[in-house]
């Protein structure tokens with residue numbers, strides 16, 4: 325049975341006296357896969373930071389994996405959350421092998437030092453690499469990989485610990501068409517598996533929404549424009565409201581495309 329993994333009630337984040345998130349009420353269940361869309365500066369990354377237990381709301385309450393932020397030791401919570409973002413990727417040493425980038429997630433560190441890894445961790449890392457199309461890359465240096473390969477390593481690392489919640493901040497940003505389609509295909513397979521965790525993915529492009537995603541939240545100026553099941557929340561009207569321009573949305577085989585009307 326599905327359980328609630330995120331429950332935000334009236335969440336605001338105030339910076340320099342301005343709300344960068346404004347009274348957000350939102351919940352995510354364990355069997356849901358959410359996409360978050362909105363213009364630059366809408367507050368998407370801030371929302372993800374709270375979901376990652378990396379930031380507390382200035383107002384309102386946020387429960388993450390059924391623990392209230394502010395009342396829980398976030399260091400116990402964070403290992404249960406997979407988080408792939410460009411900021412995270414910058415912390416990965418360029419000369420680290422791909423296998424170690426994934427393996428070190430088991431200890432929540434970047435950069436292998438003297439940790440002793442168990443055989444079970446090693447086997448899981450190798451399985452995760454295969455699942456994300458990275459077999460044959462284990463001994464390559466992270467810095468020698470293409471952007472598309474590096475993105476897949478980041479996601480492989482974020483699922484290494486078998487998280488209950490997976491957060492992806494613009495996983496397809498800067499990828500060429502082939503690398504994007506490869507990643508979106510892999511994410512679609514992962515999202516469609518009932519054994520996968522709840523997923524929340526921030527993206528700028530509806531073309532990057534993988535098949536198998538179930539819900540959408542549209543954010544503008546820190547406020548929720550709409551949130552709910554994908555086909556109800558993601559429409560030409562809601563996108564036009566969110567981006568302040570007339571947009572035509574089309575859908576084919578569970579993939580979306582958008583252009584100015």
Ligand SMILES: Nc1ncnc2c1ncn2[C@@H]1O[C@H](COP(=O)(O)OP(=O)(O)OP(=O)(O)O)[C@@H](O)[C@H]1O
Nearest residue numbers: 339340344362363364365366367368369370371528
């Ligand atoms: N520490 C801070 N102090 C002041 N303003 C901040 C701070 N952090 C973020 N902001 C502002 O809050 C707004 C929301 O930022 P956020 O990064 O969450 O937006 P975003 O939707 O992820 O944007 P983008 O799509 O450009 O990545 C932005 O206008 C940003 O400048």
